[in-house]
Amino acid sequence: SQQGEEDPQALSIQEGENATMNCSYKTSINNLQWYRQNSGRGLVHLILIRSNEREKHSGRLRVTLDTSKKSSSLLITASRAADTASYFCATELPGGFKTIFGAGTRLFVKA
Amino acid sequence: ETGVTQTPRHLVMGMTNKKSLKCEQHLGHNAMYWYKQSAKKPLELMFVYNFKEQTENNSVPSRFSPECPNSSHLFLHLHTLQPEDSALYLCASSLVAGGGDRADTQYFGPGTRLTVL
Numbered sequence: 001s002q003q004g005e006e007d008p009q010a011l012s013i014q015e016g017e018n019a020t021m022n023c024s025y026k027t028s029i030n031n032l033q034w035y036r037q038n039s040g041r042g043l044v045h046l047i048l049i050r051s052n053e054r055e056k057h058s059g060r061l062r063v064t065l066d067t068s069k070k071s072s073s074l075l076i077t078a079s080r081a082a083d084t085a086s087y088f089c090a091t092e093l094p095g096g097f098k099t100i101f102g103a104g105t106r107l108f109v110k111a
Numbered sequence: 112e113t114g115v116t117q118t119p120r121h122l123v124m125g126m127t128n129k130k131s132l133k134c135e136q137h138l139g140h141n142a143m144y145w146y147k148q149s150a151k152k153p154l155e156l157m158f159v160y161n162f163k164e165q166t167e168n169n170s171v172p173s174r175f176s177p178e179c180p181n182s183s184h185l186f187l188h189l190h191t192l193q194p195e196d197s198a199l200y201l202c203a204s205s206l207v208a209g210g211g212d213r214a215d216t217q218y219f220g221p222g223t224r225l226t227v228l
Contacts, residue, residue: 004153033216042113042201042219043154088154092215098167099217101146101154 003027004089004102012108019076021105023089024069030092032065034074037086037104046074046087081111114138117202117220124192125228132187132223134202142208143185144217145177148199160185161208192227199224 007022023032031050035043049056049065049072056063062075076083086104093100115136124130136143145157159167160179174196176188185202203217 031215035219040199040222040224042115042117042221043203043217044113045216045218048216090217098156098159099215100156103151103153 003093003100004091006087006089006102006105008105009103010106010108012110013079015079015081015109015111017079019079019083019107019109021074021087021107023072023074023102025072025089025091025100026070027091028094029067030094032063032072033090033092033099034061034063034072035088035090035101037088039085043088076107079107079109081109083107084109113218113220115202115204115218115220117200117223119223120221121224121226123226123228124189126192126194128192129188129190131189132200132202132225134185134187134204134220136183136202136204136218136220138204138218140204140206140218141182142205143179143182144203144205144208145185145187146201146203148201148222149197154201157187159208166208189225192225194227197225197227 033048034046037043047058049063060077065072086106088104090099090101118133142161147155156169157171158177178186199222201222202220205217
């Protein structure tokens with residue numbers, strides 16, 4: 001398996017529901033970031049959580065990090081159709097020159 | 112807009128052609144990155160430049176040749192590509208590479224969709 005793996009690969013929900021995506025990784029990290037990508041476009045940074053942090057919030061986003069389990073979750077509350085996109089976790093390895101992205105979770109929010 | 116631009120947005124080339132992708136950032140960043148995104152595969156880091164010096168070459172074939180003349184511009188020169196090189200090529204920049212936390216937050220361009228015939 002890869003350094004960053006998102007789960008599930010795809011998620012379809014109704015508008016207003018919460019969406020939870022998970023990311024697992026294999027090695028020690030400096031920080032973990034979540035990015036969003038609309039179809040065929042560049043990635044947009046959502047939130048960064050440091051290895052010594054356990055939870056962060058930004059608007060409707062909530063990210064948790066469990067370094068003992070080497071996993072993170074991204075929760076989007078009260079989802080909207082505009083949240084439809086692919087979501088990627090990215091781990092920065094110690095040394096800092098390498099950020100590894102997972103394969104992403106494709107989220108589809110139905111209006 | 113993220114402050115990172117890429118040209119061209121779409122490129123179709125034959126296997127014997129030579130072309131270049133261009134990336135420019137207007138954010139005052141010192142680190143720039145090339146990524147390859149293929150269908151159903153994770154984003155693959157190709158090259159990292161930090162203060163114009165290449166700090167990472169992720170075992171990329173020599174038919175891809177990066178150039179970073181200054182901290183604001185990054186090129187990817189392409190020659191004798193293969194059909195499997197068809198992908199979305201993304202450029203990103205960050206304040207510095209290896210600077211930790213906010214310094215490493217990457218800002219991505221819209222990408223160049225490359226098709227090799």
